[in-house]
Amino acid sequence: MAKPNLSTNKSKELFERAKKVIPGGVNSPVRAFEPYPFFVNHAKGSKLYGVDGETYTDYCMAYGALLMGHANSDVRRAVEEQLPKGTLYGVPTELEIKFAEQISKVSPCVEMLRVVNSGTEATMHALRVARGFTGRKKIIKFEGGFHGAHDSVLVKAGSGATTFGTPTSLGIPGETTQNTIVLPYNSPEALEETVKREGNEIAAVIVEPVMGNAGLILPKNEYLSYLRKLTKEYGIVLIFDEIITGFRLALGGAQEHYNIKPDMATLGKVLGGGFPIAAFGGRKEIMQNISPSGKVYQAGTFSGNPVSATAAYAVLQILRQKKKEIYPKLEKNSQELKKALVDLASNHHVDAQVYNIASMFQIFFTSQPVYDYTSAKLSDIKKFQAYFHELLKQGVFIPPAQFETCFLSTAHTEDDLKNTISAFDKALHAASTVNRSA
Numbered sequence: 001m002a003k004p005n006l007s008t009n010k011s012k013e014l015f016e017r018a019k020k021v022i023p024g025g026v027n028s029p030v031r032a033f034e035p036y037p038f039f040v041n042h043a044k045g046s047k048l049y050g051v052d053g054e055t056y057t058d059y060c061m062a063y064g065a066l067l068m069g070h071a072n073s074d075v076r077r078a079v080e081e082q083l084p085k086g087t088l089y090g091v092p093t094e095l096e097i098k099f100a101e102q103i104s105k106v107s108p109c110v111e112m113l114r115v116v117n118s119g120t121e122a123t124m125h126a127l128r129v130a131r132g133f134t135g136r137k138k139i140i141k142f143e144g145g146f147h148g149a150h151d152s153v154l155v156k157a158g159s160g161a162t163t164f165g166t167p168t169s170l171g172i173p174g175e176t177t178q179n180t181i182v183l184p185y186n187s188p189e190a191l192e193e194t195v196k197r198e199g200n201e202i203a204a205v206i207v208e209p210v211m212g213n214a215g216l217i218l219p220k221n222e223y224l225s226y227l228r229k230l231t232k233e234y235g236i237v238l239i240f241d242e243i244i245t246g247f248r249l250a251l252g253g254a255q256e257h258y259n260i261k262p263d264m265a266t267l268g269k270v271l272g273g274g275f276p277i278a279a280f281g282g283r284k285e286i287m288q289n290i291s292p293s294g295k296v297y298q299a300g301t302f303s304g305n306p307v308s309a310t311a312a313y314a315v316l317q318i319l320r321q322k323k324k325e326i327y328p329k330l331e332k333n334s335q336e337l338k339k340a341l342v343d344l345a346s347n348h349h350v351d352a353q354v355y356n357i358a359s360m361f362q363i364f365f366t367s368q369p370v371y372d373y374t375s376a377k378l379s380d381i382k383k384f385q386a387y388f389h390e391l392l393k394q395g396v397f398i399p400p401a402q403f404e405t406c407f408l409s410t411a412h413t414e415d416d417l418k419n420t421i422s423a424f425d426k427a428l429h430a431a432s433t434v435n436r437s438a
């Protein structure tokens, strides 16, 4: 495996330059890490190629957006054919209908949908529609759940918000979040108590069915079905935020994997094959409240643009045609990496919890099982950092923070896995040499 050039001077220089004109030197906080992030020259398949000539096997995969690896040739060909025909029309296309028809075929709860440009937009609009539909104000989210960087959900949020110590952001007036109730994930008791007390005022519950922004946290048995039952009983709109899990846990996302039909779902990341596109959809009765057929306003100049829609349509075609080989193989590979991490952690006498599902996996440096945000935060961050930096040195790039998830793609090869496992060995040795942080 090509190891990174240990001197990454060019990246260092670029970061210094970036910090002068871009806050923190990055356009999204999760991209920053100590002492400085490497800068990318280009990417292909499972690899990122740095500006200093180094190569990394990538398990960040643009935070889960690239299920088929970097620069997938089918997606690229489709986009190249579209480019000369125009990139933005401002009037409808047949492609938008074909696209919506395909999504409603594969995504169980989606009878109608709107296309947007990012997951943040999708969750923001889904919540507005749920409030418009029910005429209620309050929403429930879960600690460590991340639903994009908009006001009503940026409370006890995971991902970069947790990593950088600002799970509740400045700049958001208390009035804006006073209708956001935050509960621990995986606690049917907390849910029941709140819903029984104020269920008639709650418009929506928004949940990452598998949490991917507080590390990787799996739902306990029956938790999601209980959530479904209780929300139905109280007329609360259940929104599965499938920005990560959509098209990743299965073609029909977590809805298909767990056989649970929420009222609405948000989709993004994998969908665009690397292009910016997302969607929110659900039951017709709810979605037809959107303007111009209803009174909930939602709009976007770039929504459904033919470039992103073409890329996403190509992704959907590939996944539909190859789902029987793609999903089992990804699951097998993540199982192999998980087993290696468990065995190596034990060899190196490192307390660790390792979780995987489909093409996602993550390690926590703690002796206790992780089932919610509080237990995730028990992970030893210093050990995680030692593990991360040693992996980087070995030419393996994972998301640089504990409160993220690692992603496999169809582009990862047997050789990649083999080399990654030897890098894990060195990284867990490095973690074992770190004293537990206070």
Ligand SMILES: Cc1ncc(COP(=O)(O)O)c(C=O)c1O
Binding pocket: 063, 117, 118, 119, 120, 121, 123, 146, 147, 148, 149, 159, 208, 212, 213, 241, 242, 243, 244, 268, 269, 278
């Ligand atoms: C579950 C979830 N919802 C929403 C978002 C926001 O998506 P975007 O970054 O495309 O705005 C993310 C982003 O990581 C996410 O993981």
